[in-house]
Each structure stands twice: as C-alpha cells, then as structure tokens.
Amino acid sequence: MSQTTTSYEKQIDKKIYAEDVLLKQQQAAKAILDVKQPSKIITFGGDCSISQVPFDYLHGKYPKDTAILWLDAHPDIMTPQDFDHEHAMVLGNLLGHGAPNFAKTVQHPFTPEQVLYVGLVEKSLLDFETDFLKAHKLSYLTPQELASSQSLLQWLTNNKFKQFLVHLDLDVLTPSDFRSLLCNKPHQGPVDYAVGEMTLAQISRLLLDASQVADLVGLSIVEYLPWDIINLRNELSKLPIFK
Amino acid sequence: MSQTTTSYEKQIDKKIYAEDVLLKQQQAAKAILDVKQPSKIITFGGDCSISQVPFDYLHGKYPKDTAILWLDAHPDIMTPQDFDHEHAMVLGNLLGHGAPNFAKTVQHPFTPEQVLYVGLVEKSLLDFETDFLKAHKLSYLTPQELASSQSLLQWLTNNKFKQFLVHLDLDVLTPSDFRSLLCNKPHQGPVDYAVGEMTLAQISRLLLDASQVADLVGLSIVEYLPWDIINLRNELSKLPIFK
Numbered sequence: 227m228s229q230t231t232t233s234y235e236k237q238i239d240k241k242i243y244a245e246d247v248l249l250k251q252q253q254a255a256k257a258i259l260d261v262k263q264p265s266k267i268i269t270f271g272g273d274c275s276i277s278q279v280p281f282d283y284l285h286g287k288y289p290k291d292t293a294i295l296w297l298d299a300h301p302d303i304m305t306p307q308d309f310d311h312e313h314a315m316v317l318g319n320l321l322g323h324g325a326p327n328f329a330k331t332v333q334h335p336f337t338p339e340q341v342l343y344v345g346l347v348e349k350s351l352l353d354f355e356t357d358f359l360k361a362h363k364l365s366y367l368t369p370q371e372l373a374s375s376q377s378l379l380q381w382l383t384n385n386k387f388k389q390f391l392v393h394l395d396l397d398v399l400t401p402s403d404f405r406s407l408l409c410n411k412p413h414q415g416p417v418d419y420a421v422g423e424m425t426l427a428q429i430s431r432l433l434l435d436a437s438q439v440a441d442l443v444g445l446s447i448v449e450y451l452p453w454d455i456i457n458l459r460n461e462l463s464k465l466p467i468f469k
Numbered sequence: 470m471s472q473t474t475t476s477y478e479k480q481i482d483k484k485i486y487a488e489d490v491l492l493k494q495q496q497a498a499k500a501i502l503d504v505k506q507p508s509k510i511i512t513f514g515g516d517c518s519i520s521q522v523p524f525d526y527l528h529g530k531y532p533k534d535t536a537i538l539w540l541d542a543h544p545d546i547m548t549p550q551d552f553d554h555e556h557a558m559v560l561g562n563l564l565g566h567g568a569p570n571f572a573k574t575v576q577h578p579f580t581p582e583q584v585l586y587v588g589l590v591e592k593s594l595l596d597f598e599t600d601f602l603k604a605h606k607l608s609y610l611t612p613q614e615l616a617s618s619q620s621l622l623q624w625l626t627n628n629k630f631k632q633f634l635v636h637l638d639l640d641v642l643t644p645s646d647f648r649s650l651l652c653n654k655p656h657q658g659p660v661d662y663a664v665g666e667m668t669l670a671q672i673s674r675l676l677l678d679a680s681q682v683a684d685l686v687g688l689s690i691v692e693y694l695p696w697d698i699i700n701l702r703n704e705l706s707k708l709p710i711f712k
Contacts, residue, residue, distance in 0.1 A: 266710055268710060268711070396701075402655065402656070403655050403656070403700075404655070404697050404700070404701070405648040405649075405653075405655075405696070405697055406648075406697045406698075410648075412645065412646050412647070412648075413645070413646070426700050426701060426704040427704065429704065430704035430705065430707050430708070433708055434707055434708065437708065437709050441709075442708060442709060442710045443710070445705075445708070445710055447701075447705070450697075452695075452697075453648070454647050454648055454649040454693075454695075455649075457646075457647070457669050458639075458647070458669060458690075461669040461670065461672065461673035462673060462688075462690070464673050464677055465673070465676055465677065465680065465685060465688070466680050466684075466685060467509055467511060467685045467686070467688055468511070
C-alpha cells in the first residue's frame with residue numbers, strides 16, 4: 227500500500243489509501259439505504275467520499291431529471307494516477323471514472339450534463355483537472371458568477387431538472403467566513419491547493435433560490451475540520467486529571 | 470430586568486441578566502455534588518459562571534493549601550455596578566465580592582492569596598479592574614512572564630499549595646491559535662475587550678509542569694464559542710430539507 231501523501235505527486239502503485247475499509251463502509255451504507263428506502267437523505271461527513279452511496283441510491287430513486295450541485299473549491303475527479311486519497315475521486319466515481327474499484331459499485335451513474343460545480347476556484351485548477359472538465363464538458367460557476375442566483379437557476383430550469391442533490395464540501399467557503407477547514411490549520415500558513423471564496427450566507431441564498439425551482443432531496447455536508455476541538459483535546463489529554 | 474448589553478456601561482438598575490435561572494442552575498449543580506461527593510471535577514462550559522459551584526465544593530473538600538489558577542484574558546471580578554452579566558463576576562463571587570446574590574451562596578470563599586491569574590492581558594485592564602487587583606493584592610503573570618513555567622512553579626511552591634484548581638477561560642488563547650472565541654466572530658472586526666495571547670501548547674506545558682508540584686483536582690473549560698457550527702446551523706436550517 228502506498229504511503230499517505232498530501233501532495234499530488236504521481237502515485238507509483240496506484241492503490242487507494244485504506245481502500246478495503248472504505249469499500250466496506252460504503253457497502254454498509256448501501257445496505258442501510260436498501261432496507262430503509264428514504265426519499266430524502268442528509269449526510270454529515272466525514273470526507274467527500276460520503277456522498278457516493280447516497281447520491282447513487284437517490285439517482286435510482288429519481289432516475290430522471292435529477293441534478294447534482296457540487297459545491298466545492300475542487301472538482302473531485304482525480305484518479306489513482308493522480309493521488310491516493312479516494313475523497314478527491316468521488317464525483318469521478320459517480321460519473322463512471324475516478325477510482326475503478328469504487329466506480330464499479332455505482333449502480334446509477336450520472337452523466338456530466340447532470341452536474342454543475344458551484345463555487346469552483348477556477349484559477350487553482352490543476353492541468354489534468356482542467357483537461358477532464360473540458361473533455362467531459364462539465365459545467366461550473368465560479369464564486370464571481372454566483373454573486374446572483376440567476377446563472378444557477380437558469381441552468382436548473384434550462385435543463386428541466388425536477389430534483390437536485392447537493393454535495394456541500396465546506397472548503398467551498400472562505401476561511402474568513404468559516405474557519406474549520408483543512409486549509410486553516412493553526413500556524414499552517416498558505417496551502418498549495420484551492421481555497422474557497424464563498425460565504426455561508428451566499429450558499430444558503432443559492433440553495434434557497436434553487437429550492438424554488440426544484441426539490442432538494444439529497445444533501446451531504448463534508449470536510450468539517452474542527453481544529454480547535456482536536457487541538458484542545460490533544461493538549462489537555464496530557465494532564466493527569468484526564469488519565 | 471435590565472437589557473442585555475455587551476458594553477461595560479454602568480448599569481442603572483444593577484440587576485444580573487437571567488439571575489433567577491442562573492441561581493437555580495447553580496443550586497442544581499450543588500445538589501449533585503452534595504450527593505456524588507467527587508474528589509476531582511472536570512467541567513465543560515458554558516460561560517465562566519460554571520466554575521463557581523465546583524470550586525466552592527472543592528474548597529470544602531480541600532480546605533487547606535488549595536490554589537486557584539485563573540487562566541483568562543480578563544480578571545472576572547466585576548460587580549453589578551460594572552456590568553449585568555454574571556460570567557464576568559465569578560471569581561469575585563468566590564472571593565466574597567462580585568454579585569451579592571451569587572457571592573452569598575459560596576460556602577467556602579477563597580482569599581486573594583490563593584489566586585494567581587495566568588495569562589491576564591495587563592494592557593487591556595479597565596481602571597476599576599486594576600484598582601480591584603491592587604486593593605486586594607491579587608497576583609498575576611502576563612503571557613510574557615509565562616514564557617517559562619518558573620514563576621508559576623515558584624508561586625505554587627513558595628505558598629506550599631498541595632492542590633490547585635484551574636479555570637481555563639479559552640479566551641486566554643490567541644485567536645491565531647484557537648479560533649472558537651467570542652472575539653473571533655466572523656466579519657466582526659476588532660473588539661473593545663482584552664484578546665488573549667497564549668497558545669494551547671503553552672497552556673498544557675504550564676499545567677503539566679504545575680502538576681509536578683501540586684495536584685490538579687478541578688478543571689473548568691469555559692467560553693468555547695463554535696461560530697462555525699452556530700452559523701452553519703443557522704444558514705442550513707433555512708432549507709426545506711431540514712423542515
């Protein structure tokens with residue numbers, strides 16, 4: 227198995243970090259949905275990979291006229307050739323690309339026409355991400371294009387979507403509005419990946435407006451990183467009173 | 470009842486905000502301790518007022534040689550003449566001053582000689598706070614004096630303390646190290662009260678070192694303000710999927 231890496235260096239053995247565990251977790255989530263058969267799903271993360279099983283299931287439930295709004299600073303269409311962390315591949319999996327062992331479990335894959343990136347930070351796209359978006363004609367709206375809801379509403383209505391699923395990667399938010407983000411670890415300094423530019427108020431306004439023209443039936447909230455609690459716990463757990 | 474205020478303007482009617490509720494909560498906490506009789510207490514806040522009952526109880530349990538380390542950017546010795554929020558008066562209550570209706574419930578009051586402020590931001594003290602500290606000879610160590618643990622250890626050993634209680638107001642921390650603080654509300658800008666200057670690593674080092682010379686028997690962790698979760702909840706709760 228490859229080592230954990232935080233860079234995008236090319237992987238040598240093309241294995242996914244903790245692949246077996248992640249595949250088992252997804253099987254378990256699928257088994258619950260198969261029994262419970264909900265009509266709407268709200269999922270709290272965890273990392274981006276938590277969206278795969280609920281979105282696949284909901285696409286089975288709503289096979290027609292269902293859109294994905296992918297709120298994220300990053301496109302999440304990497305493959306094991308690019309990185310070893312599955313969380314960067316989950317939209318790729320849902321589109322039939324991504325990580326093969328995960329993509330092949332998707333029973334109701336989406337087409338690129340069903341996907342709109344919301345808040346993608348265009349200037350920080352990596353070359354192979356730009357190439358993938360172009361090759362597959364994936365649509366996106368930048369934070370600047372989302373100053374009003376108009377373009378988003380037009381995309382939904384032009385395509386006659388009746389339902390939509392929202393993947394809310396919190397890193398779509400600017401760290402000045404929301405601090406509990408990977409990019410915002412105390413004392414870390416600038417990071418080499420895209421940092422979000424939206425605010426919570428903008429996100430809720432966009433989703434409320436979108437809810438006027440289609441039904442929000444799936445919502446994943448992912449990549450919450452509560453540094454303060456992690457660090458407080460790590461430091462205070464050293465004290466004898468906690469032993 | 471006076472209105473909620475966030476400034477330190479002189480109060481007109483000298484009432485404490487939500488006094489009845491707070492007094493009842495403290496009675497309930499006291500009743501639990503009277504039954505359970507713990508030898509050590511860890512309390513998670515809530516605001517600073519949560520330290521009063523546990524510290525009073527522990528002083529009854531350890532009537533001799535017990536110190537309070539008050540880790541805070543602020544001295545918490547206000548009175549209803551200064552403010553209407555009880556959380557700024559709790560150490561005053563424990564010393565027999567503060568808010569009369571709270572102070573009179575303290576069964577085992579402390580003397581100023583038992584108290585050491587740790588991380589107090591001296592330059593931001595209000596005039597009446599400075600006067601109170603001087604008049605009552607309360608000791609403090611500034612963030613700068615805590616670069617090493619030596620002064621703290623000297624204070625504990627010189628006074629032959631066998632036990633110590635720690636009130637950890639998280640606002641003793643600098644917002645660059647710990648973000649979930651009142652002073653650090655997103656988009657709020659600079660505040661007109663003292664902002665902490667310590668780091669979690671410094672705090673745990675000081676408390677670990679102190680634990681080598683005396684027993685930590687009480688720990689209150691207070692004033693955690695998870696803005697991200699509060700704001701995320703407020704915004705997302707507007708969406709129909711949460712109704």
